[in-house]
Amino acid sequence: MEKEALEKTSVTLLGLGAMGGALARAWLTAGHRLTVWNRTPARTASVVAEGGRAADSAAEAVAANTLVVVCLLDDASVGEALADADLTGRDLVNLTTSTPAQARARAEWARERGARYLDGGIMAVPPMIGVPGSGGYVFYSGSGELFERYRETLAVPAGTTYVGEDPGFAALHDVALLSAMYGMFAGAAHAFALIRKEDIDPTAFAPLLADWLVAMAPAVHQTADQLRSGDYTKGVVSNLAMQVAGTPTFLDTAEQQGVSPELLTPYFALMRRRLTEGSGDEDLTGVIDLLRR
Template sequence: MTANSPSAAPVTLLGLGAMGTALARTWLAAGHPLTVWNRSAARTEPLVAEGAKAAATAAQAVAAGDLVIVCLLDDASVEEALKDTDLTGKDLVNLTTTTPAQARGRAAWATARGARYLDGGIMAVPPMIGVPEAGGYVFYSGAPDLFETHEKTLAVPAGTRFVGADPGHAALHDVALLSAMYGMFAGTAHAFALIREESIDPIAFAPLLAEWITAMADPHIAQTADQLTTGDYTTNVVSNLGMQTAGTPTFLATAAEQGVSPELLNPYFALMRRRLAEGSPSEDLTGVVDLLRR
């Protein structure tokens, strides 16, 4: 694709942090005319050398084209960058990490200023951008017609997954998946802490840990989703709540023996005990979800 190709739609990009810069380079490489703006103007210089046009202000950048993509620090940064811009007739795609409520508020704000709005949640780190085999993608939600119009352009840096007309759903999917990731990181940290002072090689231990987490995660996630859908938490239970709760003292005792804080395990174990106290020993662990909703 070249800059003269009718498929290479012009793009305006506000924000040139690590992610914004990675996004910019993929659009440039694909031949899209690119206008960039960043609060620190020095960050635009390498991209100008690669063919981008730098705007002196956010307002000038927005005026340069119809598709405006924002990738800034937070929602307040978006407000500040766009406060003096004319968004009438613009297609605004916000890839800034925000909460679902902030995304919905920003959608209403953009619509009131004459723009169509699409929110995005990036499920990738900068080195994954522009590398299809890395598996990165972006959740999008908001105006369906806007997504359809720009889907090919948006798919240049990473895969696209449209998750509905509610503009808050991309952010919600993003944070939900990242929350699960941090829960996994917490368990991984605890596991490594347990072996830290032993004659166990962390490098040799790592594939065992990864294999076990993978083997447990897939069926557990699928079963939890099925049980939440049916409302029956006792279907296809392999290790019930009563049995698993009875085993938790061993984990806590092992942590104590190894001189490891149980602070990453205790909150989840406490939820398991609360659910068991409600008289649900034959259930799976799915009931913990309901406790979190109270």
């Protein structure tokens, strides 16, 4: 029994794309026995060379170990790959990017086939996997018992953050954070566009932009506090009325610089709409309510 407790968990991994390959290398480097399958068999060669075992089919790979990790292209790929596999008694950890609804449906699909299920949302790019201190981590949701059982093994490639029993919560957290990232990228793109035709070195401007975004980031805590309390006037520094009054300056500057305002105008429109429906003394938090259907 003591010997078994000391042995590292054996892992089956389905999918050896850029992310899957990075996961495989991390587990092999840490000394885990690894069985892999990939739709294109040639991709398994490097894993085998490093000590892994390649299965001829997904069903064979699933049969090799209790812990089965899936990292494929999309949710449909998961269903196709596991169509002929016997999932009875298996612990399925799905790291394939999906929507919350897909994750919940996949959890039920796994349960009906006799498997326990944990969903994951990877907050990292392949070069961050298996690198201590890289900042990469994975959201997990679904069976809390399953997460605790494999916490150490799952933490080998990247940090772990468990967000609840609802199987859809990992995907929801993943998409929510990435949505904020794209919003930030949109703002940065507009900022760079404004200075593009001027004698301003973008590499000199970039540190100013980065520092400003970092300085503004803590505002999300006030937004969260206002949402929880329901008081959107709490702690307001620059109210909605003042900010709406300032929007023409941004639009005029964009026109003068020959820059399309299309990345800003949707948000400004929501701000104006909220001003007509709410209170000018509010923060920008009320815009969130307008986005809910």
